[in-house]
Amino acid sequence: EDQVTQSPEALRLQEGESSSLNCSYTVSGLRGLFWYRQDPGKGPEFLFTLYSAGEEKEKERLKATLTKKESFLHITAPKPEDSATYLCAVQAIGGSNYKLTFGKGTLLTVNP
Amino acid sequence: ETGVTQTPRHLVMGMTNKKSLKCEQHLGHNAMYWYKQSAKKPLELMFVYNFKEQTENNSVPSRFSPECPNSSHLFLHLHTLQPEDSALYLCASSQDLQAQEYFGPGTRLTVL
Numbered sequence: 001e002d003q004v005t006q007s008p009e010a011l012r013l014q015e016g017e018s019s020s021l022n023c024s025y026t027v028s029g030l031r032g033l034f035w036y037r038q039d040p041g042k043g044p045e046f047l048f049t050l051y052s053a054g055e056e057k058e059k060e061r062l063k064a065t066l067t068k069k070e071s072f073l074h075i076t077a078p079k080p081e082d083s084a085t086y087l088c089a090v091q092a093i094g095g096s097n098y099k100l101t102f103g104k105g106t107l108l109t110v111n112p
Numbered sequence: 113e114t115g116v117t118q119t120p121r122h123l124v125m126g127m128t129n130k131k132s133l134k135c136e137q138h139l140g141h142n143a144m145y146w147y148k149q150s151a152k153k154p155l156e157l158m159f160v161y162n163f164k165e166q167t168e169n170n171s172v173p174s175r176f177s178p179e180c181p182n183s184s185h186l187f188l189h190l191h192t193l194q195p196e197d198s199a200l201y202l203c204a205s206s207q208d209l210q211a212q213e214y215f216g217p218g219t220r221l222t223v224l
Contacts, residue, residue, distance in 0.1 A: 044215045099157055100213065
């Protein structure tokens with residue numbers, strides 16, 4: 001069974017204080033790993049898809065990286081508007097290979 | 113309207129009521145999904161439709177009944193719900209079953 005574990009559950013940062021969120025996964029064969037951002041009262045917003053170990057993608061202050069066992073979402077010099085819950089999901093190869101298995105998310109709070 | 117829209121945004125219903133949730137996507141996508149999001153739990157996939165055909169029913173109780181009349185519209189009919197069904201119900205769409213999913217804002221459901 002595919003599993004996704006995100007850590008920490010919650011993270012508080014001061015504005016400008018860089019850090020990383022972790023997504024560890026267990027999957028029979030990885031087709032893709034997805035990062036989403038979710039603001040309170042809203043649906044998840046797509047950020048990145050990573051397909052193979054060593055791949056990196058960047059968007060503004062966010063950079064996602066992927067290894068064979070985990071993904072990191074690095075946040076550089078965060079601002080208060082980066083506060084949100086960040087969700088990680090994996091999509092497996094084979095079987096119902098379109099289904100996303102989500103983690104519980106990391107709640108990020110950036111204080112001014 | 114752009115993206116994925118959901119109505120109503122909030123719904124309070126008694127256990128004997130019948131109600132429906134509506135989802136519409138304006139992205140020209142072929143696949144649509146229903147998810148349930150409860151506090152402290154990962155997103156749970158409920159149903160998947162691809163080109164109007166149901167491809168997944170993730171062991172969802174029969175008190176939830178989906179309907180997909182065309183590739184742009186998705187409904188979730190609710191009847192005889194339980195208080196534990198209270199959650200955020202999210203609709204999503206994607207170009208195909210393996211592409212990234214785009215989510216609507218969700219319907220916050222409270223069952224009394």
